[in-house]
Amino acid sequence: MTGTSRERLYTQKKGYGFSPALERTRQPFRARNMLTLLGLFTFTGGVFAYSMLAVKQDDFSDVPLPSTLPGVHDVTNEHKKKQ
Numbered sequence: 001m002t003g004t005s006r007e008r009l010y011t012q013k014k015g016y017g018f019s020p021a022l023e024r025t026r027q028p029f030r031a032r033n034m035l036t037l038l039g040l041f042t043f044t045g046g047v048f049a050y051s052m053l054a055v056k057q058d059d060f061s062d063v064p065l066p067s068t069l070p071g072v073h074d075v076t077n078e079h080k081k082k083q
Contacts, residue, residue, distance in 0.1 A: 018026075
């Protein structure tokens, strides 16, 4: 059997969708694949939630901010003065 004839056993004639043979072949792995998917979503969700909570805890109130940056003029004060 060559690769193309073996492939015909598992695909539809029109080339899309799963044949009943392919459905039966994949069935034993369905539960394990769903558990793996759930584990990956849980891990990525946990990393995302942890990083969001860690960022929210940062307090930058003790960092002094310069009143003006060199080479940058404050457009908001100019706009307020015109009104």
